[in-house]
Amino acid sequence: MNLKLKIWRQKDSQTKGQFEEVDAKGVNPDMSFLEMLDVVNEDMVKTGKEPVAFDHDCREGICGSCSMVINGDPHGPQKGTTTCQLHMRTFKDGDTIHIEPWRATSFPVVRDLIVDRSAFDRIITAGGYISVATGNAQDANAIPVPKIDADWAFNAAACIGCGACVAACKNASAMLFVSAKTSHLGAMPQGKIEQEKRVSNMVAQMDAEGFGACTNTGACSAACPKEIKLENIAQLNRDLVKSSV
Numbered sequence: 001m002n003l004k005l006k007i008w009r010q011k012d013s014q015t016k017g018q019f020e021e022v023d024a025k026g027v028n029p030d031m032s033f034l035e036m037l038d039v040v041n042e043d044m045v046k047t048g049k050e051p052v053a054f055d056h057d058c059r060e061g062i063c064g065s066c067s068m069v070i071n072g073d074p075h076g077p078q079k080g081t082t083t084c085q086l087h088m089r090t091f092k093d094g095d096t097i098h099i100e101p102w103r104a105t106s107f108p109v110v111r112d113l114i115v116d117r118s119a120f121d122r123i124i125t126a127g128g129y130i131s132v133a134t135g136n137a138q139d140a141n142a143i144p145v146p147k148i149d150a151d152w153a154f155n156a157a158a159c160i161g162c163g164a165c166v167a168a169c170k171n172a173s174a175m176l177f178v179s180a181k182t183s184h185l186g187a188m189p190q191g192k193i194e195q196e197k198r199v200s201n202m203v204a205q206m207d208a209e210g211f212g213a214c215t216n217t218g219a220c221s222a223a224c225p226k227e228i229k230l231e232n233i234a235q236l237n238r239d240l241v242k243s244s245v
Contacts, residue, residue: 064162074164126205153187165220171212179236196243
């Protein structure tokens with residue numbers, strides 16, 4: 001496959017960026033999207049050009065660091081798939097592919113396709129944990145948890161914190177991310193004790209970071225590679241009301 005890439009190039013958050021056209025020749029359809037960028041960068045280095053900076057780590061759809069917008073879609077056109085798991089057979093020979101970073105004030109560009117997502121870390125630090133004394137690890141099934149609660153927590157815990165929800169939202173809201181974390185912890189017996197304080201602190205930090213408000217358009221859930229459901233946002237809103245009473 002031969003492709004034309006239009007890649008966002010930006011030196012840093014203070015420098016104006018622009019798209020740069022790059023030819024990707026001889027692309028194997030079985031390559032992942034990141035492997036294709038690896039080959040493109042190798043060719044650029046051989047010709048004396050500055051390679052494209054992009055974030056990656058596990059390349060197994062777990063870490064969420066492969067954050068980029070592909071043809072207008074966070075993580076690309078394939079539903080429920082991270083960029084590192086997107087294969088080039090999704091595209092056709094001769095296609096033009098636009099690649100750009102997350103677009104959100106709270107995610108400033110570090111370089112090219114890399115953005116600073118440390119705002120998420122600060123939200124987690126504000127309350128995304130369990131600090132109550134729970135003693136030693138319990139034996140299996142020692143604390144009965146209803147299956148509906150276990151399934152709810154498990155599905156919410158699938159969030160990898162990639163930020164696709166923010167990139168897809170017209171308001172750059174982080175509500176899906178925050179609600180996934182609070183739903184996960186609040187559904188478990190150990191997490192219920194601090195839930196009201198957790199929700200209040202995490203939402204306050206989210207607002208302080210400059211994320212926008214949620215208008216329930218559903219773009220966040222549609223773009224989420226782990227398909228986190230909007231019901232988590234509804235639960236977060238209920239918990240927030242309780243914490244404010």
